[in-house]
Amino acid sequence: xxxxxxxxxxxxxxxxxxxxxxxxxxxxxxxxxxxxxxxxxxxxxxxxxxxxxxxxxxxxxxxxxxxxxxxxxxxxxxxxxxxxxxxxxxxxxxxxxxxxxxxxxxxxxxxxxxxxxxxxxxxxxxxxxxxxxxxxxxxxxxxxxxxxxxxxxxxxxxxxxxxxxxxxxxxxxxxxxxxxxxxxxxxxxxxxxxxxxxxxxxxxxxxxxxxxxxxxxxxxxxxxxxxxxxxxxxxxxxxxxxxxxxxxxxxxxxxxxxxxxxxxxxxxxxxxxxxxxxxxxxxxxxxxxxxxxxxxxxxxxxxx
Amino acid sequence: xxxxxxxxxxxxxxxxxxxxxxxxxxxxxxxxxxxxxxxxxxxxxxxxxxxxxxxxxxxxxxxxxxxxxxxxxxxxxxxxxxxxxxxxxxxxxxxxxxxxxxxxxxxxxxxxxxxxxxxxxxxxxxxxxxxxxxxxxxxxxxxxxxxxxxxxxxxxxxxxxxxxxxxxxxxxxxxxxxxxxxxxxxxxxxxxxxxxxxxxxxxxxxxxxxxxxxxxxxxxxxxxxxxxxxxxxxxxxxxxxxxxxxxxxxxxxxxxxxxxxxxxxxxxxxxxxxxxxxxxxxxxxxxxxxxxxxxxxxxxxxxx
Numbered sequence: 001x002x003x004x005x006x007x008x009x010x011x012x013x014x015x016x017x018x019x020x021x022x023x024x025x026x027x028x029x030x031x032x033x034x035x036x037x038x039x040x041x042x043x044x045x046x047x048x049x050x051x052x053x054x055x056x057x058x059x060x061x062x063x064x065x066x067x068x069x070x071x072x073x074x075x076x077x078x079x080x081x082x083x084x085x086x087x088x089x090x091x092x093x094x095x096x097x098x099x100x101x102x103x104x105x106x107x108x109x110x111x112x113x114x115x116x117x118x119x120x121x122x123x124x125x126x127x128x129x130x131x132x133x134x135x136x137x138x139x140x141x142x143x144x145x146x147x148x149x150x151x152x153x154x155x156x157x158x159x160x161x162x163x164x165x166x167x168x169x170x171x172x173x174x175x176x177x178x179x180x181x182x183x184x185x186x187x188x189x190x191x192x193x194x195x196x197x198x199x200x201x202x203x204x205x206x207x208x209x210x211x212x213x214x215x216x217x218x219x220x221x222x223x224x225x226x227x228x229x230x231x232x233x234x235x236x237x238x239x240x241x242x243x244x245x246x247x248x249x250x251x252x253x254x255x256x257x258x259x260x261x262x263x264x265x266x267x268x269x270x271x272x273x274x275x276x277x278x279x280x281x282x283x284x285x286x287x288x289x290x291x292x293x294x295x296x297x298x299x300x301x302x303x304x
Numbered sequence: 305x306x307x308x309x310x311x312x313x314x315x316x317x318x319x320x321x322x323x324x325x326x327x328x329x330x331x332x333x334x335x336x337x338x339x340x341x342x343x344x345x346x347x348x349x350x351x352x353x354x355x356x357x358x359x360x361x362x363x364x365x366x367x368x369x370x371x372x373x374x375x376x377x378x379x380x381x382x383x384x385x386x387x388x389x390x391x392x393x394x395x396x397x398x399x400x401x402x403x404x405x406x407x408x409x410x411x412x413x414x415x416x417x418x419x420x421x422x423x424x425x426x427x428x429x430x431x432x433x434x435x436x437x438x439x440x441x442x443x444x445x446x447x448x449x450x451x452x453x454x455x456x457x458x459x460x461x462x463x464x465x466x467x468x469x470x471x472x473x474x475x476x477x478x479x480x481x482x483x484x485x486x487x488x489x490x491x492x493x494x495x496x497x498x499x500x501x502x503x504x505x506x507x508x509x510x511x512x513x514x515x516x517x518x519x520x521x522x523x524x525x526x527x528x529x530x531x532x533x534x535x536x537x538x539x540x541x542x543x544x545x546x547x548x549x550x551x552x553x554x555x556x557x558x559x560x561x562x563x564x565x566x567x568x569x570x571x572x573x574x575x576x577x578x579x580x581x582x583x584x585x586x587x588x589x590x591x592x593x594x595x596x597x598x599x600x601x602x603x604x605x606x607x608x
Contacts, residue, residue, distance in 0.1 A: 119345070119346035
C-alpha cells in the first residue's frame with residue numbers, strides 16, 4: 001500500500017492585517033457638509049491594506065494566505081467570503097465580538113478628492129494568532145500596523161527563516177516603531193514618511209527610513225509617483241497617467257504589485273514601475289478592488 | 305356546523321412610501337471633507353418618513369400597514385424584516401430589481417448638524433400597488449411624495465370613504481401638487497413650506513398651504529417648534545427642550561405622534577403638543593427609531 005505523504009500547503013505570501021468593508025458613495029456634484037444630497041452611485045467593496053494587496057497577488061496567480069479578524073456583525077462574514085472568492089486562503093480569520101472595520105468613502109469623480117469616515121472595535125483585532133509553520137512556508141510576510149504584537153512575533157520568525165518582511169504604514173503610531181527594524185521593505189504613505197521623519201519631501205523621508213531602519217524604503221505619493229531608497233540606489237518612479245475614477249485602495253494595490261515584482265526577482269526599479277502601473281490601472285474603477293488589473297493589462301500599460 | 309366568517313384585517317393607519325436603511329456615522333470631532341477620519345459610532349437604523357411614523361404608531365399600540373418597495377440587494381429584506389419586527393404589517397411590500405433606498409448620515413453630537421448622502425433606484429418604486437379594501441379599512445392614510453401616482457389613487461379612495469389623508473413633504477416636487485387638495489393634513493418641512501409658498505417664515509408658509517389647498521397645514525421647524533393653520537385657528541407650538549443626540553427621523557416621528565393624537569380625537573393644539581413631545585424624546589438616541597418613546601414617556605414629558 002503506498003504511503004500518502006501529507007504536504008502542508010505552502011504560500012507565496014502570508015498577510016496579517018485588517019480586512020474591511022467599504023461603502024463608497026460617488027458624489028453627484030460638489031459635496032457639502034450639513035445638507036442632504038443624492039449620490040450618483042453606491043458601491044460596496046472589500047478593502048484593507050493587506051487584504052487588497054493579497055487580492056492583487058491572487059489575481060496575478062500567487063498563492064496567498066491571510067490572518068486577521070472581523071466582528072460578529074452583518075459585515076464580518078461578508079468580508080471573509082469576498083476574500084475567499086478572490087482566491088485568498090482565509091483559514092487564518094477569526095470572527096470576534098464587536099464591529100468589523102467598516103467605512104463610508106465619498107468619492108468625487110471630478111477632483112479625485114476622497115473623504116473617508118471609518119469605524120471598528122479595536123478589541124476585535126486583539127488576540128489574532130498566526131502559526132509559525134504557515135508564516136515560514138511563505139516567501140514574503142506582508143503586515144499592516146494594526147496588530148503590532150502578533151506582527152512582531154511573525155516578523156521575527158520570518159527573519160529567522162530568511163524570508164522577506166514588508167510593511168504598509170499609513171499614519172504614525174508609536175507601536176509601529178518596534179516592527180520597522182524587521183522589515184526588509186517599508187512601503188509607506190507620504191503622510192507616514194512625513195510624520196516619522198519630520199521631512200516634508202518624500203525622497204528625504206525615504207532616505208531617513210532607510211538610514212534609520214536598514215530596509216528598502218519606498219514613499220508613495222499618488223499622482224506624483226514613488227521614491228525608493230535602498231542600499232545601492234535611490235530613485236524616483238513617476239506615476240502612470242490614467243483616467244482616474246477612484247483612488248481608493250491604490251496604495252494597497254501598489255504593495256501587491258511590488259510584492260509580485262520582488263518575487264519574480266526583478267530589480268527594484270523594474271518592480272517599482274510594475275507596482276505603479278498596477279496601482280494606476282486600479283483607479284479606472286470605483287472601489288478598492290474592482291479595477292485591479294490582470295498581468296496582461298499591466299504589461300500593456302508598461303509597454304505603452 | 306358553525307360557519308366561520310372571515311373578517312378582513314382592519315388597520316388604524318395605512319401608509320405608502322419609502323422605507324430606508326440608514327448607516328449613521330457619529331462624528332468624533334469636527335468633520336472635514338477630503339481627509340480620513342474615525343467615527344465614534346457606526347449605527348444601522350431603518351428610516352423613511354412614512355415607515356418611521358408607522359413604527360412610532362405601532363409602539364403606541366396602533367394597528368398599522370405599509371405598502372412600498374425595496375430593491376433586491378442585501379438591504380431590502382433587512383428593511384422589511386425590521387419593520388415587521390416593529391409590528392408594522394409589511395404584506396404590501398414588493399422586492400424589485402435595483403437598489404433599495406440607503407443613506408449614510410453623519411451626525412455631529414456637538415452641533416446637531418446632520419449631513420446625509422443617499423441613494424436609490426427610482427425604478428424600484430414604480431409599480432407599487434395598494435388595495436382599495438386595505439386603504440379604506442383604515443381611519444387614516446399617510447403618504448410621502450415618492451410614489452405620486454399610486455398615492456393619488458389611494459387618496460381619492462380615502463376621500464370617498466370619508467377617511468383622513470395626511471402627507472409628509474420635505475422638498476418641493478411638481479408631482480406633489482396634485483396630491484395636496486386630497487390631504488386633510490399637510491405636515492411639511494420648513495424647506496417645503498418655503499419652496500412652495502415663497503414665504504421664508506413658517507407661519508406664513510402654513511397660512512399659504514391652508515388657503516391654497518384647504519387642509520390643516522403644519523410646518524415643522526425643529527428646535528423652533530411647529531406652526532399650525534387650520535380652518536378655525538392658527539397657532540405656534542414650541543419645541544420641548546431635551547438633550548439632543550441625533551435629530552434623524554425627528555420629523556417622521558412627529559407625524560406618528562400627530563396621527564396618534566388625531567385618532568384619539570384630541571384638539572389640534574393638544575395633538576401638536578403631543579407630536580412635539582414624541583419627536584423631542586426621539587432625539588435622545590442615534591438613529592431614526594431607537595429613541596421613539598413609549599406613551600408613558602411622552603406623558604411624562606408633557607406633565608413635566
